[in-house]
Structure formats: C-alpha cells, structure tokens
Amino acid sequence: xxxxxxxxxxxxxxxxxxxxxxxxxxxxxxxxxxxxxxxxxxxxxxxxxxxxxxxxxxxxxxxxxxxxxxxxxxxxxxxxxxxxxxxxxxxxxxxxxxxxxxxxxxxxxxxxxxxxxxxxxxxxxxxxxxxxxxxxxxxxxxxxxxxxxxxxxxxxxxxxxxxxxxxxxxxxxxxxxxxxxxxxxxxxxxxxxxxxxxxxxxxxxxxxxxxxxxxxxxxxxxxxxxxxxxxxxxxxxxxxxxxxxxxxxxxxxxxxxxxxxxxxxxxxxxxxxxxxxxxxxxxxxxxxxxxxxxxxxxxxxxxxxxxxxxxxxx
Amino acid sequence: xxxxxxxxxxxxxxxxxxxxxxxxxxxxxxxxxxxxxxxxxxxxxxxxxxxxxxxxxxxxxxxxxxxxxxxx
Numbered sequence: 001x002x003x004x005x006x007x008x009x010x011x012x013x014x015x016x017x018x019x020x021x022x023x024x025x026x027x028x029x030x031x032x033x034x035x036x037x038x039x040x041x042x043x044x045x046x047x048x049x050x051x052x053x054x055x056x057x058x059x060x061x062x063x064x065x066x067x068x069x070x071x072x073x074x075x076x077x078x079x080x081x082x083x084x085x086x087x088x089x090x091x092x093x094x095x096x097x098x099x100x101x102x103x104x105x106x107x108x109x110x111x112x113x114x115x116x117x118x119x120x121x122x123x124x125x126x127x128x129x130x131x132x133x134x135x136x137x138x139x140x141x142x143x144x145x146x147x148x149x150x151x152x153x154x155x156x157x158x159x160x161x162x163x164x165x166x167x168x169x170x171x172x173x174x175x176x177x178x179x180x181x182x183x184x185x186x187x188x189x190x191x192x193x194x195x196x197x198x199x200x201x202x203x204x205x206x207x208x209x210x211x212x213x214x215x216x217x218x219x220x221x222x223x224x225x226x227x228x229x230x231x232x233x234x235x236x237x238x239x240x241x242x243x244x245x246x247x248x249x250x251x252x253x254x255x256x257x258x259x260x261x262x263x264x265x266x267x268x269x270x271x272x273x274x275x276x277x278x279x280x281x282x283x284x285x286x287x288x289x290x291x292x293x294x295x296x297x298x299x300x301x302x303x304x305x306x307x308x309x310x311x312x313x314x
Numbered sequence: 315x316x317x318x319x320x321x322x323x324x325x326x327x328x329x330x331x332x333x334x335x336x337x338x339x340x341x342x343x344x345x346x347x348x349x350x351x352x353x354x355x356x357x358x359x360x361x362x363x364x365x366x367x368x369x370x371x372x373x374x375x376x377x378x379x380x381x382x383x384x385x386x
Binding site for chain 1: 361
C-alpha cells in the first residue's frame with residue numbers, strides 16, 4: 001500500500017489545530033522553511049535548465065504564461081456574478097487563483113518522485129513565471145486597465161517583482177543555471193533534506209489552514225464551492241495545455257497542479273498594498289483554508305490518477 | 315445568504331459528487347472527490363436551512379403585557 005508522508009504531516013497539523021493542541025512553530029522557523037523551499041526548488045530547476053534547457057523552453061514558457069492570464073479572467077466573472085462579491089474582493093481572489101502555490105508544487109514533486117513518474121526538471125522556471133501575470137490581470141480587473149486606477153504603481157511593481165518568492169526562486173534558478181553541476185556542493189542541504197523539511201513545512205501549514213477555516217463562515221457555501229471548483233477548472237486547463245505543449249506525463253501533471261493551485265504567499269502581499277479595501281482574510285482563507293488542503297489531500301492524487309489513466313489509454 | 319451563491323454551491327456540490335462517483339466507480343481514482351462534493355452539498359444545505367424564514371414567536375412577557383393593556 002502506498003502511503004503519502006507529506007499529506008499525512010499536513011493532516012497532523014490540521015488535527016492539532018482542531019483539538020487545540022499547543023503546537024506552535026516559532027515564526028522565524030516557518031519563515032526559514034518557506035525560504036528553504038523557495039531556494040531548493042529554484043536551485044534544482046536552474047541546474048536542470050542548464051542540463052536540458054533548449055530554445056523550445058522559451059515557447060513553452062510563453063504558453064504557460066497564457067495560463068496565468070486566462071485563469072483570473074475565468075475566475076472573476078464567477079466571483080462577481082455567482083458569488084456576488086464586490087469588484088475588489090473578486091479581483092483579489094481571482095489573482096490568487098491565477099497565480100501558483102509553491103507549497104502545492106513541492107507536494108506534487110514529492111508525490112511524483114514517490115510514484116517514480118519522471119517530469120521536466122526545469123519546471124521551477126514555470127513556477128516563477130506563473131506567479132506574476134495573474135497579479136497584473138487581477139489589478140487590471142479591479143480598476144480597469146488604462147484608466148486612472150489610483151494605484152501607487154511604484155509600490156505595486158515593487159511588490160510584484162521584488163516579493164520574497166520571486167526574488168529567491170528566480171535568484172536560485174539563475175544560480176543553479178550558472179553553476180550547473182558545480183551546484184552539487186550545496187545539494188546535500190537543498191536536495192537531501194528537501195522531503196524532511198517539506199514535512200515540517202506542511203505540519204505548520206496544516207495548523208494555519210485549520211485556523212483560517214473559521215474566517216469564511218459568512219460566505220462558507222459559495223467560497224467552499226468556488227475554492228474546490230476553480231482548482232478543478234485550472235487543473236483541467238493546465239493538463240490540456242501541458243498535453244498540447246507535449247510535456248511528459250509528469251510534466252502534464254505538474255502543469256495541472258500549477259493550474260489548480262492558488263497563491264498564499266506572493267499574491268496576498270501584493271493585494272494588501274494594491275487593493276487595501278478588499279477582504280484579504282476571505283481570499284487567504286479560500287486559498288489556504290480550502291484549496292491548499294483540497295489539492296494536497298484529494299486534488300494531486302486525482303490529477304495523477306486521471307492523467308496517467310488518460311495517457312495510458314490514448 | 316443570497317440565493318444565487320447558494321444555488322451555485324448546491325449545483326457545484328452535486329456535479330463534483332457525480333463526477334467523483336463516476337471516476338471512483340470506474341476505478342480511475344479514489345472516492346476523495348465524491349466525498350468533497352458531498353461536503354460542499356452539506357455546507358450548502360446547512361446554509362439553506364439556517365437561511366429559511368422562521369415563524370415569529372411571541373414570548374410570555376409580550377403576551378402578558380398586551381393582556382394587561384387590554385384590561386386597562
């Protein structure tokens with residue numbers, strides 16, 4: 001029987017929060033684990049890009065970026081018309097669901113390795129690229145592109161391009177790309193300890209996710225349904241795009257996971273600056289309290305099962 | 315809660331549960347998606363029940379107050 005260690009640690013954290021166990025991570029440790037994951041993923045992707053990268057990667061990257069533009073455009077009318085949310089709230093949540101979650105990506109990579117499914121190892125490049133377009137689309141949806149939006153553009157652009165996720169992942173990706181095989185000297189830390197530290201990270205996220213659930217109480221029926229439906233739509237589009245690009249089975253699964261994930265690190269920081277009137281606890285509760293647990297416990301195993309089945313029969 | 319979001323969550327729960335049941339019964343995936351669909355449906359049903367109009371109850375103090383005024 002296959003047992004997934006990463007989701008088990010997530011469940012343990014959520015359970016600890018629900019029974020009000022005194023499980024507290026020092027904030028600095030949680031921050032350190034986040035930084036570790038960002039650097040580890042970026043570095044591994046950079047090394048892989050140096051080994052396998054070709055000019056085709058540019059076209060693949062452009063196609064992947066289009067996913068980050070389309071997803072918030074699909075989410076916004078759903079949130080406005082069916083959820084009857086305000087413009088700022090809908091735009092903020094749409095940006096969260098168009099962007100990606102590094103934690104979800106890390107869990108998907110761990111599961112693919114557990115199942116011995118190979119994938120394009122330069123995928124962290126796409127993770128970095130998919131962080132940004134949804135934020136720009138979300139802001140345009142909130143205020144209307146080209147109009148006097150009232151944004152402090154300098155501050156917003158700084159948050160978009162200089163948030164910790166983008167800086168660390170793209171920096172580590174570049175270092176890995178330039179170093180190539182010479183990055184082996186730091187790999188015992190960033191490669192060897194990846195799964196253990198990911199388990200600790202998920203333990204903490206389980207605690208955070210369970211405590212966030214209470215914040216959606218007022219809009220619970222809509223937010224719960226949206227936070228499960230949107231990942232399924234995103235994963236379907238991601239999977240179709242991955243197949244169209246011609247990725248391997250693992251690559252198609254990873255693009256489905258990226259399409260189905262929602263940001264909870266980079267986008268909240270930008271939205272708090274750009275849309276101060278939006279209900280930020282609603283968007284983070286949906287992405288971290290519902291979508292992240294859904295993806296870790298049900299979504300990723302589902303995407304793996306359906307895509308491997310479809311690839312086998314076609 | 316407004317009826318459109320409630321209708322959306324009910325329909326979404328039903329569709330996800332149906333797709334989950336189809337995938338699980340054909341042994342492509344586990345029953346996780348079906349369970350999630352039922353969960354969404356349950357949340358929608360609870361919200362529907364709690365949003366339904368309730369009959370107004372007169373408490374004893376109100377009745378006694380009215381009776382007292384009528385006697386005067």
